[in-house]
Amino acid sequence: MVNVVKEIQARFSRHDDFFFEEEQKDKMPFYLMGFNTLIDLAKSNLYVRQVAASSSSVNELFINLSDQLDVDTEKLIKAILEGKLVIVLGNGKRNAIVDPVSRNLRRNIDKPQSESPLQGPLDAFVEDIKTNIGLIRKRLDTERLCHSSHEVGKLASRKLSMLYIKGRAPDTLIKKINKQIKQIDTDIETVDDLNKYFGQRSSIVSHVFLTELPSEVTHLLKKNRVVLLLDNYPFALVFPNLLLDMFCIASDRNYPSLLAYALRTLRVVGAVINVLLPALYVAIVSVNPEILKIDLALFVSESRRGIPFPALLETMIMVVLVDLTLEAIVRLPKSVGPTITMVGGIILGQAMVQAKLVSPLLVIVVTAIVISGSVVSGIQNSLYIRLLRYPILILASIYGVLGVFIGFLFTIVYLASLTSNGIPYTAFRIRERGTQNES
Amino acid sequence: MKRVNKTLITAMFLLTFLSGCWDIKDIDQRNLPLVIGIAKADNNEYKVTAQIPIPKLSGQTQSGPMSRIVTSKGESFSSALGQIKTNSEDAVDYSHVRLIVIQKNLTKNQKELRQLIKFLMDSKEIPMKAMLAITNDHIEKLLSNINDKLGVDSTSLYDFFNKGAGWAPEISSAPIWEVYRSLFSYTEDITIPVVDSGKDTVLNYKGAAVLKKGKITQRISPNENQLINLFQNKSAKGKIESVGFASVMVTKSTIENKTVMKNNKPLVYSDLNLKIDILERKADITNNQIRERLEKLTQKQFYHIFKQAQKSNTDIFGFGQYFRDQIPYDDLKNWRGKYYPKLKVNFQVHVSME
Amino acid sequence: MSHRLQIGFVFIILYIGLNHTIYPDLIFQLTNTGHWEVVLCQGLLQLTLIWIYIKGLSYFPGQDVIDIYLKAGKLIAFIILIPFVISLTALIAYDIRLHTEVIISVFLSRTPYWPVLVLLFFITTYIALNGLGTILRSSVFIFLIVIPLMLFVILSSLINFDWHNATPVWHSSFDFLMEKKFFYLMGFAAFLPLGFMAYKTKLTFGFIFLAWVCVMISFLSVVYIPLFIFGQEAVMTLPFSMIRAISSVDIRWFIFNQQTIFLALSLIGFTVILNAVLLWMIGRIMHKMLKWKKVKTSYWIIVFSIIAFIFALFVPSRSWTDKWFLWSAGAQVYFMIVIPFSTLICGFVMKRGRVSYEKG
Incomplete structure (x- = not known):
């Protein structure tokens, strides 16, 4: 046994899935090493033997098997960790890293899980980064689609790919992102870990827009954005995240433009309703009833008679309950989900009204916000919109309609103050374009 | 900057405890x-x-x-x-x-x-x-x-x-x-x-x-009030008038006012156009008769109110509004006392049939 | 959205934020007839000042007024800008106080002053802290939200119009030009912030002229809506006549009882931006003038907003607010004359200096 092999074996002594096999060619022993959890051992073995049979010498075998020959031990160890097959000659003079037959640890390309494109392409990203890039390349067969890949992380390295269209995405932006990616010195486990490197922001709005749809990504690439792909993460991260992404979906443009605009307006209205409606209810019921026409005022007054809670508390209870239900449905296994929905629906809708804990009008309001909350694209967007309504709700309970308005202004200013790498969140589009020619 | 923002936001939330500090009553x-x-x-x-x-x-159905x-x-x-x-x-x-x-x-x-x-x-x-x-x-x-x-x-x-x-x-x-x-x-x-x-x-x-x-x-009276409404450009549409031997309904009404100022004497030419629909009539009554009768009646009514109004110096028809641009502003305050008593109105009613 | 368009929006917002409260009342006290002449006279005078201002600024591309004064000498900068800061603080204080009164009269009749003041000062300070970029961007959104509301309010008030109330249309003499109130009226202008935004983009007169036309339309509507509804004789007795005029409107099919809330809300939207811009100007002036390293712009903004808040809080009564607001608006007139002319002169001198330098 040679040093190299011993060293490797020592390194992996605590790994029971590490295999070490001996083969021979021309009486020269050589060793195969790797993880049997990542490598399909039987098939890889067969492959090596076949190659060995067709090669005339050991040397030729090594050349035939791989073009990564005679590397140092550290690289070999890294290759093993990455799921490669390592072959070392018995005397330790030669070694090679072979691409083995891997175990199938990937999902097939499937329908999107968190988005449902209507009348649009139905494929979605998967965990494997190469498949994802392939999905994009297939759609954008231009040489101007650039791809730079990085490996980031301290403990475990992770592949990170940046895609952009040369001549579309602003050069300064590409430079800045490149610099920021190079600064990464911790592990990137989640999108939020990555977010930190794009500028300190203790905000509810992410720097990147997550999407599962390759069609959406290609569209955004053409709109001067930069797309980041993380290995083992079935979403593309579009940089920067803009307010309008919430309302404009790429598959809209499969409709006639007038219809598409109507849909987008509807989404804006939905978002605004979702943020303002509960607050407006509180404002009108408890602070400014005089702004309603008398018929409506009397109707509201009638529906609230005998309800023990003040309006703010009543609304808070309902809104929180609804948010709880929404969260519970996501968490629960699919077989239990409908039950919760049903029980929640009955309790929230029927029982609370009959017990005179909340007014029937509020139930209508709550229904409206549940529905309107999901019209925007992107789960994160709909989450942060849901969060925005709480401060406005509290303001409304103090200042009434004024509070609603100021709260809304506050939201607008807050969103307008966000920037990612100098690009404001509220920009309608990225106007600046990069240069086409390599300089 | 960030710290400042945070303190500001905290201050904001402290504010929320003020809720209920003053008189907020639910509807x-x-x-x-x-x-x-x-x-x-x-x-x-x-x-x-x-x-x-x-x-x-809610739920109670008592009368x-x-x-x-x-x-x-x-x-x-x-x-x-x-x-x-x-x-x-x-x-x-x-x-x-x-x-x-x-x-x-x-x-x-x-x-x-x-x-x-x-x-x-x-x-x-x-x-x-x-x-x-x-x-x-x-x-x-x-x-x-x-x-x-x-x-x-x-x-x-x-x-x-x-x-x-x-x-x-x-x-x-x-x-x-x-x-x-x-x-x-x-x-x-x-x-x-x-x-x-x-x-x-x-x-x-x-x-x-x-x-x-x-x-x-x-x-x-209500009838007279309608005339006033006419001058305020409210339509008399739907009004049913009885002219003795027939009753008619006004289907359209327009009024045109022309104002003239002659040696400090205001003069208004007022033309009321009525379009009517005859609802019922006694036998042998022609359209013309009804028309003339209605014109006369309305004119009479107008002059009756107008005379009374002029006596008490009240400009209920708002004629003064038409003269605002013909009398200097400083003189306008004398409208009721100085000009209005001298106001002549030439009121003409033109009735046409549907 | 280009900066120039954003600045145009801000320009309109600043003006509308100022002119809905006391401005029409002043006009009605100033003249009985021919109100448009007064409005136009005041507008044209302002336009001339704006032209001079832009002309002066165009000598210094990429620089704002503070840079220009600092170039001319620190003493000059101090003499002109420090009183300017004080008058701005007063203007902020009384403008917010005035709008607090509008709010309380329209929808929070049982709320004391200070919570509303706290709320308004909080939001203005927050906006100002976020800097000019945020102000410009958010003002576009606020503009797009508020302008439809305002148009709706204005159109809905049409049903109460009596066109005869605005006659006589002509006013032959121009003696109002000499009155003190006309002087105050001149203070209802907000073109000075333009010079502080000049570093963002190059200002062109044509563009500002378009915005000025919009502003004039808004000025006229603010004066003529109450006039058409109440008539000159009655309108003189009503404070906040524009808001009163709108609250007389009754639309039957509409679910809301009062159109006034929409007007008041849009006013608040505009006022908040106006005061945020003013606060931001103060912060910028102080920061550039006194270069103490540790003191950031944001601290100046907070300090001055607290000072303004204290001013606003200790106004004893309505009549005081009106008076003090007028004074601070009057003080603005002084700066409206001094700052444009001095920038123009600075520009001239510098250009000459440069030319002679190049020759020599």
């Missing part, structure tokens, strides 16, 4: 009076009566009074309003008042009426678009009549004064701000509707009172 804890009646009590105090609808408890009448007295109007607030078990919110009925005995004092209207206009609570009306009845009787017949169906009161052309062109409405405007205007006076409690219906329309700078100078 079901507020009484919303719809009609307010004002009268002079015998001892020269103000007597204010308010009609307050009581919302039904019976669904609103109630609250009365209080006070040295002034505002103190009487305050009295109602104190005595009521819930908070009283006057922001939904739609109609303010003034009993006749209060309208006799010009100064007091002016004061009242100014108060109503400046009041932050009572909306300035509430209607004013005058009644000959006792205010409580009128209100309890409204109460019995209407209950909470409040819009019907508003609709009573705003039926709109095509339904009842005789009725005039006088929101507070218009009355207030007429108190100051050099060139325009206003009519305030007079109502009584009706036997079968809620209110009985009794014509209008002409208000000149807070003083009632003249009473006019």
Whole structure:
């Protein structure tokens, strides 16, 4: 046994899935090493033997098997960790890293899980980064689609790919992102870990827009954005995240433009309703009833008679309950989900009204916000919109309609103050374009 | 910057604990009076009566009074309003008042009426678009009549004064701000509707009172009031007129005014075009006869009111408005005294058939 | 959205934020007839000042007024800008106080002053802290939200119009030009912030002229809506006549009882931006003038907003607010004359200096 092999074996002594096999060619022993959890051992073995049979010498075998020959031990160890097959000659003079037959640890390309494109392409990203890039390349067969890949992380390295269209995405932006990616010195486990490197922001709005749809990504690439792909993460991260992404979906443009605009307006209205409606209810019921026409005022007054809670508390209870239900449905296994929905629906809708804990009008309001909350694209967007309504709700309970308005202004200013790498969140589009020619 | 923002936001949330520091009442804890009646009590105090609808408890289907009448007295109007607030078990919110009925005995004092209207206009609570009306009845009787017949169906009161052309062109409405405007205007006076409690219906329309700078100078009948409405460019569509041997319905009306100023003597040429539809007629009556009769009748009616109005120097037709650009502004304030008595109106009615 | 368009929006917002409260009342006290002449006179005078201002600024591309004064000498900068800061603080204080009164009269009649003041100062300070970029961007959104509301309010008020009330249309003499109130009227202008935004983009007169036309339309509507509704005789007796005029409107099919809330809300939207811009100007002036390293712009903004808040809080009554607001507006007139002319002169001198330098 040679040093190299011993060293490797020592390194992996605590790994029971590490295999070490001996083969021979021309009486020269050589060793195969790797993880049997990542490598399909039987098939890889067969492959090596076949190659060995067709090669005339050991040397030729090594050349035939791989073009990564005679590397140092550290690289070999890294290759093993990455799921490669390592072959070392018995005397330790030669070694090679072979691409083995891997175990199938990937999902097939499937329908999107968190988005449902209507009348649009139905494929979605998967965990494997190469498949994802392939999905994009297939759609954008231009040489101007650039791809730079990085490996980031301290403990475990992770592949990170940046895609952009040369001549579309602003050069300064590409430079800045490149610099920021190079600064990464911790592990990137989640999108939020990555977010930190794009500028300190203790905000509810992410720097990147997550999407599962390759069609959406290609569209955004053409709109001067930069797309980041993380290995083992079935979403593309579009940089920067803009307010309008919430309302404009790429598959809209499969409709006639007038219809598409109507849909987008509807989404804006939905978002605004979702943020303002509960607050407006509180404002009108408890602070400014005089702004309603008398018929409506009397109707509201009638529906609230005998309800023990003040309006703010009543609304808070309902809104929180609804948010709880929404969260519970996501968490629960699919077989239990409908039950919760049903029980929640009955309790929230029927029982609370009959017990005179909340007014029937509020139930209508709550229904409206549940529905309107999901019209925007992107789960994160709909989450942060849901969060925005709480401060406005509290303001409304103090200042009434004024509070609603100021709260809304506050939201607008807050969103307008966000920037990612100098690009404001509220920009309608990225106007600046990069240069086409390599300089 | 970031730290500052954070402290600011914390301060903001501290603010939220202030909720409830001042008087915020939920809508079901507020009484919303719809009609307010004002009268002079015998001892020269103000007597204010308010009609307050009581919302039904949901699920309850009882019939019976669904609103109630609250009365209080006070040295002034505002103190009487305050009295109602104190005595009521819930908070009283006057922001939904739609109609303010003034009993006749209060309208006799010009100064007091002016004061009242100014108060109503400046009041932050009572909306300035509430209607004013005058009644000959006792205010409580009128209100309890409204109460019995209407209950909470409040819009019907508003609709009573705003039926709109095509339904009842005789009725005039006088929101507070218009009355207030007429108190100051050099060139325009206003009519305030007079109502009584009706036997079968809620209110009985009794014509209008002409208000000149807070003083009632003249009473006019519903029919005459329609003419005034015509001059304010409200259509007389839907009005049914009886001309003795036939009855007709006005389907369209337009009015054109031409004004001339000759040696400080104002002159108005006024042409009223009516389009009519004959509903019924006695035998042997021709269209022409009806037409001539209607023209004559209307003209006569006009001159009758106009003469009376001129006698009391009240410009109910608002002719002065047309002369605003022909008289220097400093002279406008003399319109009622100097120019209006000399005003000649050449009123022509042109009737055409459908 | 280009900066120039954003600045145009801000320009309109600043003006509208100023002119809805006391401005029409002043006009009605100033003249009985021919109100448009007064409005136009005042507008044209301002336009001339704006032209001079832009002309002066165009000598210094990429620089704002503070840079120009600092170039001319620190003493000059101090003499002109420090009083300017004080008058701005007063203007902020009384403008917010005035609008608090509008709010309380329209929808929070049972709320004391200070919570509303706290709220308004909080939001203005927050906006100012976020800097000019945020102000410009958010003002576009606020503009797009508020302008439809305002148009709706204005159109709905048409049903109460009596066109005869605005006659006589002509006013032959121009004696109002000499009155003190006309002087105050001149203070209702907000073009000075333009010079502080000049570093963002190059200002062109044509563009500002378009915005000025919009502003003039808004000025006229603010004066003529109350006039058409109440008539000159009655309108003189009503404070906040524009808001009163709108509250007389009654639309039957509409679910809301008062159109006034929409007007008041849009006013608040505009006022908040106006005061945020003013606060931001103060912060920028102080920061550039006194270069103490540790003191950031944001601290100056907070300090001055607290000072303004204290001013606003201790105003004893309505009549005081009106008076003090007028004074601070009047003080603005002084700067409206001094700052444009001095920039123009600076520009001239510098250009000459440069030319002679190049020759020599």
